[in-house]
Amino acid sequence: MQKLLLLGAEAIAQGAIDGGMSGVYAYPGTPSTEITEYVQHYDLAKERNIHSQWSANEKTAMEAGLGMSYAGKRAMVCMKHVGLNVAADAFINSAITGSNGGLLVTVADDPSMHSSQNEQDSRYYGKFAQIPILEPASQQEAYDMAYFGFQLSEKFSIPVMIRITTRLAHSRAGVERKPLLDQNELILPSNPTQFVLLPSIARKQYKGLLNSFAGFIEDSEESPFNHYFEGTDKKLGIIACGLAYNYLMENYSETELTHPLLKIGQYPMPRAKVEKLMKECDEVLILEDGYPIIEELLKGYLGKEKVHGRLDGSLPRDGELNPNLIAKALKLASEEEVTEISEDVKDIVKNRPPAMCVGCGHIDAYNALNEALSDYGVGRVFSDIGCYTLGALPPYNAINSCVDMGASITMAKGAADAGLVPAVSVIGDSTFTHSGMTGLIDAVNESSPITVMISDNFTTGMTGGQDSAALGKIEDICKGIGVDPEHIIVFTPLKKNHDEMVAIMKKELAYKGVSVIIPRRQCIQTTKNVALNERIRELNLR
Amino acid sequence: MKTDIILAGVGGQGILSIAATIGMSALSNNLHLKQAEVHGMSQRGGAVQSHFRLSSKPIASDLIPKGGCDIILSVEPMESLRYIDFLKKDGWIITNSTPFVNIPNYPDVDEVIAKIKERKNVIILDADKIAKEIGSPRSSNIVALGAATPFIDIPFESFEEAIKLIFKKKGDKIINANIEALRAGRAVADAR
Numbered sequence: 231m232q233k234l235l236l237l238g239a240e241a242i243a244q245g246a247i248d249g250g251m252s253g254v255y256a257y258p259g260t261p262s263t264e265i266t267e268y269v270q271h272y273d274l275a276k277e278r279n280i281h282s283q284w285s286a287n288e289k290t291a292m293e294a295g296l297g298m299s300y301a302g303k304r305a306m307v308c309m310k311h312v313g314l315n316v317a318a319d320a321f322i323n324s325a326i327t328g329s330n331g332g333l334l335v336t337v338a339d340d341p342s343m344h345s346s347q348n349e350q351d352s353r354y355y356g357k358f359a360q361i362p363i364l365e366p367a368s369q370q371e372a373y374d375m376a377y378f379g380f381q382l383s384e385k386f387s388i389p390v391m392i393r394i395t396t397r398l399a400h401s402r403a404g405v406e407r408k409p410l411l412d413q414n415e416l417i418l419p420s421n422p423t424q425f426v427l428l429p430s431i432a433r434k435q436y437k438g439l440l441n442s443f444a445g446f447i448e449d450s451e452e453s454p455f456n457h458y459f460e461g462t463d464k465k466l467g468i469i470a471c472g473l474a475y476n477y478l479m480e481n482y483s484e485t486e487l488t489h490p491l492l493k494i495g496q497y498p499m500p501r502a503k504v505e506k507l508m509k510e511c512d513e514v515l516i517l518e519d520g521y522p523i524i525e526e527l528l529k530g531y532l533g534k535e536k537v538h539g540r541l542d543g544s545l546p547r548d549g550e551l552n553p554n555l556i557a558k559a560l561k562l563a564s565e566e567e568v569t570e571i572s573e574d575v576k577d578i579v580k581n582r583p584p585a586m587c588v589g590c591g592h593i594d595a596y597n598a599l600n601e602a603l604s605d606y607g608v609g610r611v612f613s614d615i616g617c618y619t620l621g622a623l624p625p626y627n628a629i630n631s632c633v634d635m636g637a638s639i640t641m642a643k644g645a646a647d648a649g650l651v652p653a654v655s656v657i658g659d660s661t662f663t664h665s666g667m668t669g670l671i672d673a674v675n676e677s678s679p680i681t682v683m684i685s686d687n688f689t690t691g692m693t694g695g696q697d698s699a700a701l702g703k704i705e706d707i708c709k710g711i712g713v714d715p716e717h718i719i720v721f722t723p724l725k726k727n728h729d730e731m732v733a734i735m736k737k738e739l740a741y742k743g744v745s746v747i748i749p750r751r752q753c754i755q756t757t758k759n760v761a762l763n764e765r766i767r768e769l770n771l772r
Numbered sequence: 773m774k775t776d777i778i779l780a781g782v783g784g785q786g787i788l789s790i791a792a793t794i795g796m797s798a799l800s801n802n803l804h805l806k807q808a809e810v811h812g813m814s815q816r817g818g819a820v821q822s823h824f825r826l827s828s829k830p831i832a833s834d835l836i837p838k839g840g841c842d843i844i845l846s847v848e849p850m851e852s853l854r855y856i857d858f859l860k861k862d863g864w865i866i867t868n869s870t871p872f873v874n875i876p877n878y879p880d881v882d883e884v885i886a887k888i889k890e891r892k893n894v895i896i897l898d899a900d901k902i903a904k905e906i907g908s909p910r911s912s913n914i915v916a917l918g919a920a921t922p923f924i925d926i927p928f929e930s931f932e933e934a935i936k937l938i939f940k941k942k943g944d945k946i947i948n949a950n951i952e953a954l955r956a957g958r959a960v961a962d963a964r
Contacts, residue, residue, distance in 0.1 A: 233799075235795055235796075235799055235805075260811055261811060264811070344810070397835065400808060401807060401808035401823075401834040402795065402805070402806070402808075402809070403805060403806045403807070403831075403834075404805065473834070476832045476833045477833050478832075479833070480832040480833035480835075480837060552833075552837075553833045553835060553837040554838050557837070575854075575887065578853060579853050579879075580850070580875060580878065580879060581875075582817070582818055582874070582875055583875075584817055584818035585816060585817040585818075585874065586816065620816065
């Protein structure tokens with residue numbers, strides 16, 4: 231069979247489809263977006279009637295995935311690492327309910343923060359929930375883990391996490407497919423109360439989870455994803471997790487690796503294999519792309535001389551790993567070889583930060599907002615996460631915060647409670663339905679003197695133009711939440727409308743209650759998308 | 773064979789089309805490949821790079837080690853210098869000479885070009901101008917790729933076949949424009 235050339239993210243999608251998945255649930259977020267997009271654009275997925283529409287946020291996605299699993303079918307939930315924070319309530323509890331049909335939670339972490347606010351390591355969440363975690367080292371393993379992950383989930387009736395990082399998610403390589411498996415039939419859980427987390431039942435379920443743990447370790451011990459490579463040079467043993475294995479082996483493409491090596495792809499850690507390595511080697515180097523979670527575990531309070539990694543400076547404490555950093559940790563390369571940047575080039579090569587596209591509507595909205603706020607001075611604009619966050623950069627310098635999805639409205643409310651009046655919130659259409667609506671209810675209930683600007687471009691722009699759950703509904707939602715219709719104002723953010731926009735903004739900034747202003751113009755990246763235009767037309771004709 | 777390439781440019785300049793073309797060519801020659809690319813926020817006008825690794829043997833890392841890169845292929849001059857520490861001493865720089873100026877402090881282009889020329893093996897071509905001359909101004913990325921093809925151990929015909937496959941849905945006109953762009957770039961390299 232000819233190999234497919236797939237991104238790591240796409241390999242997970244293909245593996246899940248071939249492994250009998252009936253639905254994927256997700257909210258777009260770099261670097262996880264391509265998993266769901268792959269399912270959406272794949273004819274076989276359509277033929278097999280696999281659900282792949284975007285969810286409003288990661289929590290609704292997690293819950294819907296759990297519902298599909300409840301009904302006996304195989305489901306996957308996908309998100310980026312910070313999305314798991316949003317889904318955390320449902321995610322942790324899903325370990326207590328357990329699953330019926332196979333349930334995979336694929337989380338894409340972003341060490342080095344290529345496109346994120348933090349570099350949290352989702353393996354902690356998996357450990358926190360006490361479920362098995364799979365961590366692929368290659369695109370092929372990403373495929374295999376999604377394919378076999380459903381079977382692992384069903385074997386223990388437990389959700390299984392697949393943890394990838396940006397580098398694997400967005401790197402392409404050849405992947406070999408396995409036979410296409412049938413989807414599950416609709417079947418209710420055999421235990422009728424399993425999914426009812428009343429305290430009395432939850433306590434029982436939790437004991438069941440704890441009792442399963444020995445089985446998870448046993449499975450890890452036998453797992454083909456955890457492999458012990460014998461070595462003759464036992465002065466140093468190496469544990470390499472996920473992608474770090476590749477960076478290690480890159481240093482041994484010409485020579486032989488003589489150290490004993492434990493390659494980890496499935497957690498909880500295979501205890502016997504770890505003990506063997508710790509016992510037979512004088513010292514151990516831990517390679518993990520993310521937090522030093524295994525290193526901390528093995529270091530404990532004692533034996534710290536024996537364990538090396540990110541905590542003792544053998545590797546940097548933050549950022550993603552690469553072959554050079556590992557060469558340095560193995561003393562195969564000097565500090566200079568790894569960190570040196572040619573001095574003469576450093577002066578010429580300038581940073582080139584991302585920027586809002588030329589002609590983007592957000593720019594016109596920010597120019598108007600800056601002018602409207604000039605009477606009040608700077609420091610009043612709370613923003614959210616999306617393309618408009620780039621308004622923080624010069625020449626706009628238009629926003630003062632960006633913390634998490636939905637934080638703009640609630641932070642503006644808190645600041646207004648503190649006396650910063652007016653306070654302004656800037657949020658995008660997709661982010662508004664993701665996590666902005668609930669904050670707006672709080673503001674409406676207290677008539678907080680805030681101005682909420684929902685910058686509507688009909689899409690989720692930052693991640694490449696996915697459907698926005700808010701499409702065609704924003705005014706109705708705001709009305710339903712209780713915003714006074716007289717203070718819900720829509721206009722088109724264009725240069726020629728600048729004065730009109732400034733006048734509207736000034737008027738609403740002076741209003742001592744909740745105002746919603748909606749600059750509305752299609753994302754210039756999606757204007758050529760005919761299908762979307764047609765959909766908007768349909769909605770307008772309703 | 774083993775060729776490690778860094779593709780460099782700015783989000784939206786067609787780096788991923790170049791990567792797809794090389795990828796497809798490599799696949800038809802049964803080569804192993806790994807190609808790490810940048811998505812998301814950086815694509816909004818930011819510096820974008822793709823590590824592209826080709827080999828007749830399995831490849832371990834998705835990232836090229838520093839000092840191990842055979843070719844830097846850049847669709848814009850300053851970006852070719854950003855990754856210079858990755859290039860082998862005798863590695864090749866193939867770069868477009870037309871700058872993409874979307875920052876206020878873009879350096880003096882002559883200074884950039886002079887710095888590139890300090891390296892031993894360099895091809896600098898005005899891919900934008902060549903693309904315009906053949907009536908296909910949007911194919912400057914493929915012109916740059918054409919100039920790099922002599923240094924990638926894959927038959928030239930495979931690149932043409934790859935372009936046919938990649939632009940299949942866009943019709944013959946686009947296919948032919950890109951093949952012409954590829955050949956024009958190749959001609960520059962052959963004439964050096």
